[in-house]
Amino acid sequence: MADLSINLAGIKSPNPFWLASAPPTNSGYQVQRAFDAGWGGAVWKTLGDPILNVSSRFAAVSFNGQRVAGFNNIELITDRPLEVNLKEIYETKKRFPNHAIIASLMVEPKQEKWHEIVKRVEDVGVDGLELNFGCPHGMAERGMGSASGQVPSLVEKQTYWVKEAARTPVIVKLTPNITDITVTAEAAVNGGADAISMINTINSLMGVDLDTWNTIPHVAGKGAHGGYCGPAVKPIALNMVAECARNPRISVPISGIGGISNWQDAVEFILMGATGVQICTAAMHHGFRIIEDMIEGLDHYLEQKGVSSLTEIIGKSVPRYSDWGNLDLNYNIAAQINTDVCINCNKCHIACEDTSHQCIDMLTGEDGRSYLKVREEDCVGCNLCAIVCPVDGAITMVETAASQPPMTWNDRQAALNTAK
Amino acid sequence: MSEYKEFLTEKEQIDDLIRSGYRIQSVIENLDGAFVNFTHKDQGHCKSLHIGTANARKYFSSILMQQNNG
Numbered sequence: 001m002a003d004l005s006i007n008l009a010g011i012k013s014p015n016p017f018w019l020a021s022a023p024p025t026n027s028g029y030q031v032q033r034a035f036d037a038g039w040g041g042a043v044w045k046t047l048g049d050p051i052l053n054v055s056s057r058f059a060a061v062s063f064n065g066q067r068v069a070g071f072n073n074i075e076l077i078t079d080r081p082l083e084v085n086l087k088e089i090y091e092t093k094k095r096f097p098n099h100a101i102i103a104s105l106m107v108e109p110k111q112e113k114w115h116e117i118v119k120r121v122e123d124v125g126v127d128g129l130e131l132n133f134g135c136p137h138g139m140a141e142r143g144m145g146s147a148s149g150q151v152p153s154l155v156e157k158q159t160y161w162v163k164e165a166a167r168t169p170v171i172v173k174l175t176p177n178i179t180d181i182t183v184t185a186e187a188a189v190n191g192g193a194d195a196i197s198m199i200n201t202i203n204s205l206m207g208v209d210l211d212t213w214n215t216i217p218h219v220a221g222k223g224a225h226g227g228y229c230g231p232a233v234k235p236i237a238l239n240m241v242a243e244c245a246r247n248p249r250i251s252v253p254i255s256g257i258g259g260i261s262n263w264q265d266a267v268e269f270i271l272m273g274a275t276g277v278q279i280c281t282a283a284m285h286h287g288f289r290i291i292e293d294m295i296e297g298l299d300h301y302l303e304q305k306g307v308s309s310l311t312e313i314i315g316k317s318v319p320r321y322s323d324w325g326n327l328d329l330n331y332n333i334a335a336q337i338n339t340d341v342c343i344n345c346n347k348c349h350i351a352c353e354d355t356s357h358q359c360i361d362m363l364t365g366e367d368g369r370s371y372l373k374v375r376e377e378d379c380v381g382c383n384l385c386a387i388v389c390p391v392d393g394a395i396t397m398v399e400t401a402a403s404q405p406p407m408t409w410n411d412r413q414a415a416l417n418t419a420k
Numbered sequence: 421m422s423e424y425k426e427f428l429t430e431k432e433q434i435d436d437l438i439r440s441g442y443r444i445q446s447v448i449e450n451l452d453g454a455f456v457n458f459t460h461k462d463q464g465h466c467k468s469l470h471i472g473t474a475n476a477r478k479y480f481s482s483i484l485m486q487q488n489n490g
Contacts, residue, residue: 407481411485419446
């Protein structure tokens with residue numbers, strides 16, 4: 001078996017799969033149950049002054065039969081007294097000394113508040129701290145969570161305060177509800193963060209009931225925005241991880257979060273620079289035992305790749321991610337339709353004709369059968385036909401020989417500047 | 421005319437000038453595309469082409485890069 005263990009800024013865990021700070025890590029009972037199932041770590045549900053929650057807290061988007069394509073919550077941080085949580089953390093750590101327990105923390109942006117909670121939490125033996133600068137609902141209205149996380153100076157200052165008191169590694173969890181996450185990531189690094197994690201949830205309203213005109217979810221006829229997560233947010237999260245990973249000023253490890261539902265998603269985040277991943281929605285949807293498939297799948301993948309340790313693949317795809325201006329304008333691909341597999345549904349033709357570049361012809365063969373054919377010279381390689389095609393293998397995007405050497409937009413503009 | 425045919429027409433115009441000894445002297449790009457000015461290597465004659473298609477604009481840019489590198 002490959003070595004799946006990770007060391008994220010000094011926090012060690014037997015595998016890269018941590019439960020994210022959320023309802024699944026609300027109690028010692030749950031976290032111990034997760035560790036028994038095989039999870040490598042858990043970020044305890046955010047600790048702070050115990051809050052009051054409302055009833056009716058979650059909602060989900062189902063899309064074309066897929067349940068929980070996106071998930072939304074308006075639940076706040078822990079509603080249990082700190083002492084209760086600390087006792088359970090202590091007991092859990094004692095029972096699982098080799099698993100990572102990270103305490104997620106959220107208090108008002110005051111130095112003494114951070115110092116107090118850091119000391120109390122570290123006294124029970126947590127392996128690290130995660131500062132919740134990301135929750136977008138409820139707590140943000142009180143100046144915490146994403147309200148703090150959207151202001152780079154507050155991110156830096158609060159991280160600094162925590163580092164003044166902390167003896168364990170400090171992870172700063174960032175909000176995606178910001179134009180450029182690298183700005184707040186840099187602020188965290190400047191404040192002394194040992195690692196960053198992303199993304200927290202995205203501001204969202206899940207829907208409106210067409211009969212009652214209430215929001216979904218609603219609380220006695222009123223709604224408020226929640227935090228969106230689940231498979232639908234994965235591309236957003238992956239980009240934010242990649243942007244931070246390729247930024248030379250963000251020199252700390254990354255814990256990737258956002259729509260990770262299986263081992264393949266986890267590998268993508270790790271290839272894009274995450275040292276480990278955190279998961280919530282998939283566990284809420286399917287239960288803790290999804291970890292079994294994740295560990296097995298990851299192990300087989302590494303074995304197939306001839307990799308003995310997971311850490312060897314961290315960030316391997318980062319050099320392949322760049323700015324648009326560095327992409328080769330002379331690289332070409334074109335669609336090819338395999339008529340042996342094609343079912344002639346014509347979705348590709350319609351998509352291309354109506355919304356792309358009108359290069360898929362509907363033709364009739366000598367035998368009277370209709371077939372579809374791509375005019376390769378007019379195909380811009382947009383991928384739309386392959387995306388809408390319902391049959392695997394019917395449309396393949398094939399690289400075509402470049403007639404000119406590679407030329408990026410940046411190369412081109414530099415050349416044009418010489419011809420003025 | 422398909423865009424590909426338009427590209428071939430514009431490419432042929434560019435190739436004709438290059439074959440005849442012209443080099444790209446300057447390029448002005450605006451909302452209407454690119455106006456590429458050519459100067460003959462030996463005789464100093466000037467010619468201008470209005471290039472509209474995206475592929476032809478890539479094409480003359482590649483030629484310009486090769487010209488600069490060569």
